[in-house]
Amino acid sequence: MKIEFNNIYRQDKTLFNNIIRDIKKIIKNSKFILGDEVSKFENKFAKFTNTKYCIGCANGSDALYLAIKSLHLKKKDEVIIPDMTYVATASAVINNGCKLRIADVNLEDASIKQDEVIKKINKNTKAIIVVNLWGYLANYKKLKKICEEKKIVLIEDAAQSIGSYNDEGVNSGNIGDIACFSFFPGKNLGAYGDGGAVVTNNKIFYEKILKLRTHGAKKKFKHELVGINSRLHSMQAVVLNHKLKRIDLINNKKRSIANYYYKNLNNKNIKLFKISKNSSFHQFVLLVKKRKEFLNYLNKHKIPYGFHYPYTIHETKAFKKYCYDKNFRNSKIIARKGVSIPIDPYLKKKQLDFIIKKINYF
Numbered sequence: 001m002k003i004e005f006n007n008i009y010r011q012d013k014t015l016f017n018n019i020i021r022d023i024k025k026i027i028k029n030s031k032f033i034l035g036d037e038v039s040k041f042e043n044k045f046a047k048f049t050n051t052k053y054c055i056g057c058a059n060g061s062d063a064l065y066l067a068i069k070s071l072h073l074k075k076k077d078e079v080i081i082p083d084m085t086y087v088a089t090a091s092a093v094i095n096n097g098c099k100l101r102i103a104d105v106n107l108e109d110a111s112i113k114q115d116e117v118i119k120k121i122n123k124n125t126k127a128i129i130v131v132n133l134w135g136y137l138a139n140y141k142k143l144k145k146i147c148e149e150k151k152i153v154l155i156e157d158a159a160q161s162i163g164s165y166n167d168e169g170v171n172s173g174n175i176g177d178i179a180c181f182s183f184f185p186g187k188n189l190g191a192y193g194d195g196g197a198v199v200t201n202n203k204i205f206y207e208k209i210l211k212l213r214t215h216g217a218k219k220k221f222k223h224e225l226v227g228i229n230s231r232l233h234s235m236q237a238v239v240l241n242h243k244l245k246r247i248d249l250i251n252n253k254k255r256s257i258a259n260y261y262y263k264n265l266n267n268k269n270i271k272l273f274k275i276s277k278n279s280s281f282h283q284f285v286l287l288v289k290k291r292k293e294f295l296n297y298l299n300k301h302k303i304p305y306g307f308h309y310p311y312t313i314h315e316t317k318a319f320k321k322y323c324y325d326k327n328f329r330n331s332k333i334i335a336r337k338g339v340s341i342p343i344d345p346y347l348k349k350k351q352l353d354f355i356i357k358k359i360n361y362f
């Protein structure tokens, strides 16, 4: 039985004719930079995330970089992030020239440990980034309260959580002051190349980020800030406009697969995370005691897998020298024992039953 980790072609087959038709229009009009498709996407994505403003940019890493850049932080200023995340969360801080602070995550749901973050807050703390790892909306209530009191900016790394919401109905994009999304092809809402967006309800951040993505100029040649060139590509906007129409369908299919896994996986040596059923389930991650043997076993049965992520930030070569905080237990456990199993929205029941049966037998 052939099982794929994520088959984008199969997911998008029915959309291709319309996507290609609209890409041809762009080529015909030579409107390659920004233009109507990008504005249309920005408007629709703001609506989808229930926020006021959306700024399309080149990728999710730039979305984070631009969000922090809009705060004009100094060298001594500190930004706190979780130790278990994609490297882009950490790079965005370091590339902005400020101090990286790190906190561990909970072992139940891989969400940042709020109490540990709170202990690390000091007069130099200017921002906190929570990451919705695997699509699960991070716990944030305590952080939001303290951020409001101390005027710390709360940033949501929503790269993996398009369309997620928590049990109280708060949807991704609305946790903090600024949220950053990625449209990397493998994401639930994936472009055919790189793409990203920042959403916010705050007009000041919006105006700044809008300028920063085009070298600090809102109007041509009026450079008011030192920015970068990070625009959402018009052709990617075409793809995203079409794919946004059926993101709920994709998310719901992934949710029902996750639900099926939760109901049927019962191997005592494998731990499942306590993740809300309303997550986008970008990934479905298991904690496995004997990971090496388990991976050999999956290989033998041709079940594909991934790691999200096989490193912790504080142990990663590039970041070590910037990491002031070092004692983390849970992020290391996830890095060493975590295995992501297939959650392609179009996996068939018999494929899922095969995966479940094999995992339960291990």
Ligand SMILES: Cc1ncc(COP(=O)(O)O)c(C=O)c1O
Pocket: 059, 060, 061, 062, 085, 086, 088, 089, 131, 157, 159, 160, 181, 182, 183, 184, 194, 195, 196
């Ligand atoms: C948590 C997280 N943050 C940031 C990013 C960066 O997004 P991009 O790959 O679009 O630059 C990703 C992408 O994998 C991610 O998963």
